[in-house]
Amino acid sequence: MLVSAKDMLNKAKAGHYAVGQFNINNLEWTKAVLLTAQELNSPVILGVSEGAGKYMCGYKTVVGMVNGILEELNITVPVALHLDHGSYEGALKCIEAGFSSVMFDGSHYPIDENIAKTTDLVKICNQKGISLEAEVGSIGGEEDGVVGAGEVADPKECKAIADLGVTMLAAGIGNIHGKYPANWTGLSFDTLDEIQKLTEDMPLVLHGGTGIPEDMIKKAVSLGVAKINVNTECQLSFAAATRKYIEEGKDLTGKGFDPRKLLAPGFEAIKATVKEKMELFGSVGKA
Ligand code: G3H
Ligand code: ZN
Numbered sequence: 001m002l003v004s005a006k007d008m009l010n011k012a013k014a015g016h017y018a019v020g021q022f023n024i025n026n027l028e029w030t031k032a033v034l035l036t037a038q039e040l041n042s043p044v045i046l047g048v049s050e051g052a053g054k055y056m057c058g059y060k061t062v063v064g065m066v067n068g069i070l071e072e073l074n075i076t077v078p079v080a081l082h083l084d085h086g087s088y089e090g091a092l093k094c095i096e097a098g099f100s101s102v103m104f105d106g107s108h109y110p111i112d113e114n115i116a117k118t119t120d121l122v123k124i125c126n127q128k129g130i131s132l133e134a135e136v137g138s139i140g141g142e143e144d145g146v147v148g149a150g151e152v153a154d155p156k157e158c159k160a161i162a163d164l165g166v167t168m169l170a171a172g173i174g175n176i177h178g179k180y181p182a183n184w185t186g187l188s189f190d191t192l193d194e195i196q197k198l199t200e201d202m203p204l205v206l207h208g209g210t211g212i213p214e215d216m217i218k219k220a221v222s223l224g225v226a227k228i229n230v231n232t233e234c235q236l237s238f239a240a241a242t243r244k245y246i247e248e249g250k251d252l253t254g255k256g257f258d259p260r261k262l263l264a265p266g267f268e269a270i271k272a273t274v275k276e277k278m279e280l281f282g283s284v285g286k287a
Pocket of ligand 2: 085139143177207208229
């Protein structure tokens with residue numbers, strides 16, 4: 001059954017590794033992430049943006065699909081179902097629908113409004129045993145319609161939000177959603193170090209996991225990052241594998257047009273990407 005992300009992230013923070021959040025888009029995506037987590041005995045967070053939630057016919061449908069897969073495939077590793085970059089209203093809807101974790105992305109509100117709305121959600125989530133992610137300093141790039149400018153968070157604002165009692169804190173440190181530009185100047189590790197010193201054992205979240213070099217990932221984990229979000233990289237590997245299958249004409253041979261065959265290469269590509277990330281983040285065997 002679904003669990004909140006609280007225990008898995010506190011364990012990761014203490015154990016100096018990170019739990020992967022992999023955004024899902026459909027049943028095959030979800031199955032690929034969950035099977036890989038089970039095979040690697042790794043905790044995992046399934047991320048659902050508001051756009052993906054709509055695409056998958058609503059939050060209740062997503063909850064039903066995920067709970068069904070957990071039971072039918074006998075997935076026993078810790079799995080959290082998490083609203084990604086949620087609005088205040090979206091967070092309330094997901095709580096209602098049965099998500100075990102939500103993010104309230106208040107980074108584009110004035111800090112006082114971010115604090116007020118986050119305080120409300122802390123109360124509700126605590127009552128229901130749901131984990132809550134807050135964000136300070138918007139993450140650059142665009143994630144399913146949510147556009148940010150890539151600010152570097154103010155460590156004092158991070159402390160103010162962390163002190164509200166959230167489960168995990170996403171702080172902008174120069175990370176960007178999607179592909180990184182060639183002139184990207186890297187992560188601001190000084191800021192990350194300042195934030196972790198002020199927020200102590202608060203699990204920190206690194207958004208925009210796609211394209212961050214391995215040495216930077218490892219350094220971020222050593223400075224308190226306990227959750228790393230990946231979306232674009234799975235999309236790119238799914239698309240490349242599917243395109244290759246079609247370009248090789250395999251969709252025209254025999255039953256190649258069967259959707260289960262057509263989606264199989266992409267399914268395997270997602271599994272490979274998730275495996276590579278779980279090994280890099282250090283969560284293998286940590287379930
Ligand atoms: O919230 C989702 C992640 O931040 C995804 O970032 O698409 O750059 O991997 P990414
Ligand atoms: Zn993100």
